[in-house]
Amino acid sequence: MEVSAEAKRIMVVALGKLYSSRTQRGGLRLHRSLLLTLVMKSARDLYHEAQATAESVAPGYELQQHAAAEVTTEPHVELQGPASPTAGQPRTLPREEVGGPPTELDNKENMCPSGPAQHSRKRRGKAAVEPDFLPCKKAKLEQANCGPQLIVNSVLLDYVNCGSELGAPPPPLPLQRAIAAC
């Protein structure tokens, strides 16, 4: 469970860094934004894997399942706006406690969950397909339920638009809108 907590923390930290980099001198750094996005995706994938493992291995732990399901929706709410990661944190803390405090050695924080994945999970590109046990992508998008991915790609779109000769900061756009070419 500490892997889930760790993954969530990493995602939240990544988002905080992404948002704060918008106000940095010199503008958004593409390399840094890309690395943060990749870390977030890694964390999210491993988080979902851990949840899937927990659900399949221990169906009796209803409390944790409840926490997991709620935590899954947590990020979508807390990640919608720049201020919300911090606002969301107090709400997530009780759920982390439910999951159990991390007790492992330092190294564990870096390690992937060792449980067998239900499906073979290849490394995904940026426009990733969600794991099967979650609602299908179309439904998720309509419910604005993509969570980190939606925001992440908006950040990159934002950077691209800032970088293009056409200029002008972008209005909020649904994910599928094409980006003006640089």
Next chain:
Amino acid sequence: MGEDAESPKINHTFLRDYVTEADVISTVEFNQTGDLLATGDKGGRVVIFQRETESKGELEEVGETGDSGEYNVYSTFQSHEPDFDYLKSLEIEEKINKIRWLPQQNAAHFLLSTNDKTIKLWKVSERDKRPEGYNLKDEEGRFKDVSTITSLQVPVLKPTDLMVEVRPRRVFSNGHTYHVNSISVNSDGETYLSADDLRINMWHLGITDRSFNIVDIKPANMEDLTEVITASEFHPHHCHLFVYSSSKGTLRLCDMRASALCDKHTKLFEEPEDPGSRSFFSEIISSVSDVKFSHSGRYLLTRDYLTAKVWDLNMDKGPVETYQVHDYLRSKLCSLYENDCIFDKFECAWNGSDSVIMTGAYNNFFRMFDRNTKRDVTLEASRESSKPRAVLKPRRVCAAGGKRRKDDISVDSLDFTKKILHTAWHPNENIIAIAATNNLYIFQDRVNPETQ
């Protein structure tokens, strides 16, 4: 590999009780002879140091040949100013990302300096004579009354105090949408490349209003972006070859004879990922922060967060040598991610004979690896350990709670705000320049001055 500390005269120039952001050194580069050393800082300034030549008398006494002098400030100038892109509402930092010297062709020296967007060519020239004896002007430069002039004289050149003049000769702007991370002068002496996150341009040194785009990895849909260009360099001898590194840890060797646009690499250097060592931060730590050709042109040296690797151009399956710079950080990656240190970009350097590689680390430590003897050493750039003529003491980092010898430092005691990102090695001799935040350290090996 004993080394002597440089005279504190150099260090004192930079000593301050506080560190202003603008004073942080952001690049260090020797010229081709090693007589000049240029540093750039976050405030957009360039400081050039020149090696003093010892007088002939001293040389004869000691029995040494050649220079073994100190480096003193030669010239200082403001290279880049803060700028603003009004169209994109973006501030452009004046920080000097890279400096590269051009090979010297006449009495003047030329260097390229770049910030995030604009590359400039600077001419550094000396003036030690001035004309005297003008007919129409007096000594102060005021025009004489013509009626007082009774004879003609020919102005003569008289020696004066040395003056170093630095003038901008070319400004290469509007070539990059993204942030410039590298510049590299071609061995043809006429062109150079500049690389940003997604594109590499080739410029002619004499033409500022256009450049050739030679690499473009920007995807049609930015959502599909998976890697960026992190560093690029021309081959030291073959003017048609260059290499660029990516955030995925790959190197691409490109041959400009193959096509005008080198998106398709000639060779791809990639080490297969070890699935056992996969973690949340695998992508970040595998990103290559610097790539350097060896002087021979046969090898490539790359630096990623935890290692330095030597690659043979003839073998693309993986590096031929891997050196662990600070593997004790592998279990600390999460903390380093939170305090942003995991994004630090360390540079690396070859010595003149390509037998030793050097790179920086934290706590003002820097590391050297001898490729032949496989010995390595950790040294510290600090005022306490850099008394004049002192021999630098090798340092050791031990695991937290592990057996500690005297003078060892524990991993938990490392100061991550003191990082050595920029280092340079004299092209021929065992002289190294180390940038430690706002301080520049120059160390010379008096025991073995020549690179072997």
